[in-house]
Amino acid sequence: MRIHFIAIGGSAMHNLAIALHKKGYQVTGSDDAIFEPSQSRLDKYGLLPAKMGWDEARISSDLDAVILGMHALTDNPELLKAQEMGIKIYSYPEYIYEQTKDKLRVVIGGSHGKTTITSMILHVLNYYKKDFDYLVGAQLAGFDTMVKITNEAPLIVIEGDEYLASPIDRRPKFHLYKANLAVISGIAWDHINVFKTYADYTLQFELFIDTIVPGGKLVYCSADKDLEKIVKESKADVQKIGYEIPDHVVKNGISYLLPDETPLKVFGDHNLMNINAAKLICSELGIDYKQFDIAIGSFTGAAKRLELLRNSDETSVYKDFAHSPSKLKATVDAVKAQFPNRKLVACIELHTFSSLNKDFLVQYADTMATADTAIVYIDEKTFQHKRLEPFSKEDVQMAFKRADLLFFDNSERLKEYFYRVNFYRTNLLLMSSGNFGGVDLVNLARELNTVEQGI
Incomplete structure (x- = not known):
């Protein structure tokens, strides 16, 4: 497979490029500027463009697909050439789905806590040496890249962003993954340059619930009253599982999960709720509550989160x-x-x-x-x-x-x-x-x- 990335320097884009390179695909890319850490990571795998800027000569008929990043504009010369030639153009969430449509897809959505919940799930799965693919929005300790796509892993855990998929695909990214298991951590108006009103923003989460595979499961924060109303009113064919803050105590600045008083390296009501969301998902993946508590005790947090x-x-x-x-x-x-x-x-x-x-x-x-x-x-x-x-x-x-x-x-x-x-x-x-x-x-x-x- 030959894949070309337009705007390869983006956070998710460059990590997906590396993941496909590791999978054995022939990957090329372009961008008008690439900054750290993307630059060093692409260079490490021989994927850094030889020169910056756009060049329609990079688009040829032997490409199997083009993946278009949000940073590119609709008049990008490489994009226009690919459209003219009829080459299949994907946004990166579209391509993630294309690569994982035969896997169990776990999608973590919400206005806050997405990265942390995803990171907690990955930490616990890694602790028990489970085989899984993933897409997460932060660099995690013990993980080489922020995206992993393989042929072998039976499941993928995806941080589901509600921002737009690409310049030519104005759907929110998390609508494209078609989750089997989903989380919504809460709703608080954001991205007002795209979603002009709170109603327009909350609508994206209503639509997200409708994208869950029929018979799937939705784990959601029932402490968020607006979210609770949306979930209760949804007619989607999914099982709905609410969560709140788990039982815990705080002693000398350290939070302990009850009943076994498991000491945690993270704290705060928001992180405790994130833990409950991750615990419910992990239980669906074969890790019981006691096993989860043992593993989460060593979780130190996602990068740049407290x-x-x-x-x-x-x-x-x-x-x-x-x-x-x-x-x-x-x-x-x-x-x-x-x-x-x-x-x-x-x-x-x-x-x-x-x-x-x-x-x-x-x-x-x-x-x-x-x-x-x-x-x-x-x-x-x-x-x-x-x-x-x-x-x-x-x-x-x-x-x-x-x-x-x-x-x-x-x-x-x-x-x-x-x-x-x-x-x-x-x-x-x-x-x-x-x-x-x-x-x-x-x-x-x-x-x-x-x-x-x-x-």
Whole structure:
């Protein structure tokens, strides 16, 4: 099989390219720019394009298929040539289904927790040496790539994103996988550049339920009342299994699953609910609850999800991918609840198109209410790049409903602030899908002042 990737540098795209290369396919690709870690990974497998840019000469009649990434435009010369020649063009979720239509497909959907639930399932399956394929949205410890596709594995676990499949296929990705077992972790409005209203966004999850194979099973968070209503009203021929927070206790900053008091390396109500979703799916895959609890005790979390940068008796510094309102609130509340005797300084970088939209900003109301100090950072260049109207400090304070909220649009001034604060008996939570203007967060965490006053 000869496969060509248009926009091969994307996170999922380059991992799928590597997976097909490992499967023995002849893979080529193109892109106008490729960044790390995609560049090094493609280079390692001899898949890095010799030069950047688009060239219709790369499209020839001996190609079996073209896989089109979301980064490409509809007037891409390679895409136009493939269309003219009648070559089969897939989005990457379409091609994942094409490769796995004879397997059991487990699809994890939801506005938040998708990566973590998928990662938990993969961790437990790996712990018991099960044979499985996968597609996940983060690099996981013990896994070489984020996509694995083989002929032999009887099942695949897929993180099901609700964003669009490709520039020429405007369906959400998770509609294309046709799950046998599915999860919906919760619904909170996102991607407002595509789904203009909350009703339009929730409709995608209603339609997702309809894509589950008849007789399949849906595991869903029954604590989400909007989701509960959607599931109850669905006429799809699926078994519906609700979940909430499992029984647990917290001792000295560590959460324990009951009844056996299994110590966990992750914490927070949102992660505990993620554990219950993963447990229900794993039970469908032949791993009983006791076996699951044993395995999940060694799960350290997905990359950039409450990643511990510094830890001492009196101070912890976490980095997290949280950026949407629901993720932000869940993460802030989790850290505060886990360490009730410490103050919490929480800092969010607003970076995505949705979060920088003034009409959407009000969705962040009260999301940082439990933080002792709330900080919002926006790189001053971001508005220019995205051609959006900048926010003022007053805009942000009003939207978050915190008059004492601190606002920074310069990374150096943000760093200076952190260096002035004494973090003794205080945790720092840094949240972003960006990079805080290039700040070295590991070095920042290491250099913070944590000395007790008067010593």
